[in-house]
Amino acid sequence: MGQPGFMNIDSNTILFARDLKVWFPVRRGLTDILAKRPPLYVRAVDGISFDVKQGDVFALVGESGCGKTTTGKSVLMLYEITGGQVGYKPSQELMETYSKLGFKPEVITEFGHINLAKIPRKYQRPLRKEIQMIWQDPYGSLNPRLTIFEILEEPLIIHKYGFTRSDRYDMIYRALELVKLTPPEDFMNRYPHMLSGGQRQRVVIARALILNPRFIVADEPVSMLDVSIRAEIIELLMELKQKLNLTYLFITHDIAIARYIANKIAIMYLGKIVEMGETEKVIKNPLHPYTRALISAVPEPDPSNRLKMREVPIKGEVPSAIHIPPGCRFHPRCVALDEHSELRGLCDKSEPPMVEVEPGHYVSCWLYAKR
Amino acid sequence: MSEVILDVQGLKTYFYTSKGIVKAVDNVSFKVGRGEVLGIAGESGSGKSTLGFSLIRLVPPPGRIVDGRVIFMGEDILKMPEEEFRTKVRWKGISMVFQGAMNALNPVYTVGAQIAEVLMLHKGLSKKEALEEAANLLKMVGLDPRRVRSYPHELSGGMKQRVVIAMALALRPSLVIADEPTTALDVVVQAQIMNLLKRLQRELKMSIILITHDMSLIAEIADKVAIMYAGKIVEIGSSDRVFNNPLHPYTRALINSIPSLRKELKKLEFIPGVPPDLIQPPPGCRFHPRCKYAFEPCNKEEPPMVEVEPGHYVSCWLYAKR
């Protein structure tokens, strides 16, 4: 497909995906193999492109199963990429480490972006120091048998960061201070079950920060928390971003939360980005029929809502990522298609291209593309 | 208010754990009218689910209802022998959609068989009659009646939640307690389930108690709101008044912590600190260690419940005379 025309990669781009695909093979029974049925795939991420600039908070928003986590994990090289590229602007330090190791990563742009999809496993470790992940579940992601000190010490030992125990103590102390678990001495010797949900999520954040990363993939960092403490964690993430000069790929199913944290937002549906742009533009003026449905479904704390039904312009249910509808993959659920008879025969056959409708606002839908 | 069908007075439900007594529901009182929807909001651990379990007398051990009265249709159901409660009230009068129930459906039986079992057991229907009624119930909750033959794994989360709601409605109770009925669902499906509850409530003239930590869901459906903090109701009133004139500092923070998609962007509020230990709750007002308005009496004496405007009650020293 080449470089989609809407991408503007420059020296400020810290990370980009270009036609990224991650497919998982579906396990087949013996009868399938004997009958020579073609292999099936879960097309979790099915050709997405986006670019993240230094200092951005770029939100990936969509419903369960649309491919957000898979995108995040492939950026972290935790999945084998089926197709496309993930470009990353390495730090000087990383390139020096690589040259010491005698490794030359593949450079794929004139601005020096390296292709993360092609970094052999044994050279991934130095990269993992700069790209870190905050996981979805603060309850499952901390080992219950380790103290907070041991949890935070683990990455330091793995990455040989801090040579003596007292170096490591200082780093852990500072990390706990950063996430406001103070006084740090009070928390170091506790086990995860001795913390509240919000405190556990702070430990998860401290663990992601302790190696001084530049780029953070934050996967639903607040969705397991009560609404009343989400804001506190969001504020902490924003403060840390400023203080430490971080860039976030922020994954959430909650578009309202994305509005409070992200300057750019991409709406995903069934493995594709359907709409993308500056957050306020997308939220104030949603163009894609799916984005419109998503936005209209969000409840507000306004008691007059109880007097009416909430109209959500969408049909049916999300299809399986194995059997993706042809053409525009949203067409079986699209109410706009029902209203625009001229699109019949088009939407269910060919995939709409991504077009820039207003500056910095992109959508992939035949309502807006030249036919 | 219309005819009162549920009148809870001074309810206390405690868990007798090895670490001490967890006062999960501690002197809670409220009323629900026929056809009325009461929303109960509060942080996780504030005692919402335990309150729900108490009302259908299914408090898990080591928990026990230790005091109070629950008057349902004129009778104190806490005084009934278990056998009478089981045949007359549970599922028939009051039913509950349990938190996470959609993931607790039995994987080896069809959803039709699971609904039919409830009907056979409580209504004495034959298997054939029960399956027919199960199909009707599925239709009522917006599913294809042929889904009686589906197994839980063949259904999406939203469909499973509809099945669980159908089960709760099987015996046409007058009151349904829905505990976090949309928490694990996507927002589009959540909106559909909320619409379903709204529609059923109108068609069947049921009363609903909706339990959730999300105040915006309460605004979607509730006529009346109760705010729970650390086992107590700290504010209760009509939705209009509680949302438009929240009185308790905790209620205000809860409302101002909700990220809005449509309103002007302003800084979100949050409630600092950690939820209290219910074994040794803070003395005086239980919210005082986290309250930015706390003043002299707050850590000594529990504030009384006062009626600040008609039907709008709050328990906070900012409003009470001393």
Ligand SMILES: Nc1ncnc2c1ncn2[C@@H]1O[C@H](COP(=O)(O)OP(=O)(O)OP(=O)(O)O)[C@@H](O)[C@H]1O
């Ligand atoms: N390791 C895997 N093997 C097979 N299929 C997978 C794997 N991981 C994810 N999938 C499938 O890929 C699709 C996308 O999953 P993913 O976890 O990326 O979704 P998500 O958007 O993060 O959803 P959620 O909001 O529920 O976290 C789903 O259909 C999922 O079942």
Ligand SMILES: Nc1ncnc2c1ncn2[C@@H]1O[C@H](COP(=O)(O)OP(=O)(O)O)[C@@H](O)[C@H]1O
């Ligand atoms: N089975 C149980 N054993 C002991 N303590 C319990 C049990 N269930 C709930 N609790 C305690 O009771 C309190 C209220 O819990 P719960 O009713 O589940 O709150 P909510 O539904 O508001 O999150 C919490 O402190 C919780 O830890």
Ligand code: SF4
């Ligand atoms: S391309 Fe057609 S089917 Fe797809 S969202 Fe646009 S109008 Fe609907």
Ligand code: SF4
């Ligand atoms: S009683 Fe005091 S501490 Fe409690 S909510 Fe009111 S002002 Fe705050």
Ligand SMILES: [Mg+2]
């Ligand atoms: Mg995910």
Ligand SMILES: [Mg+2]
């Ligand atoms: Mg609960």
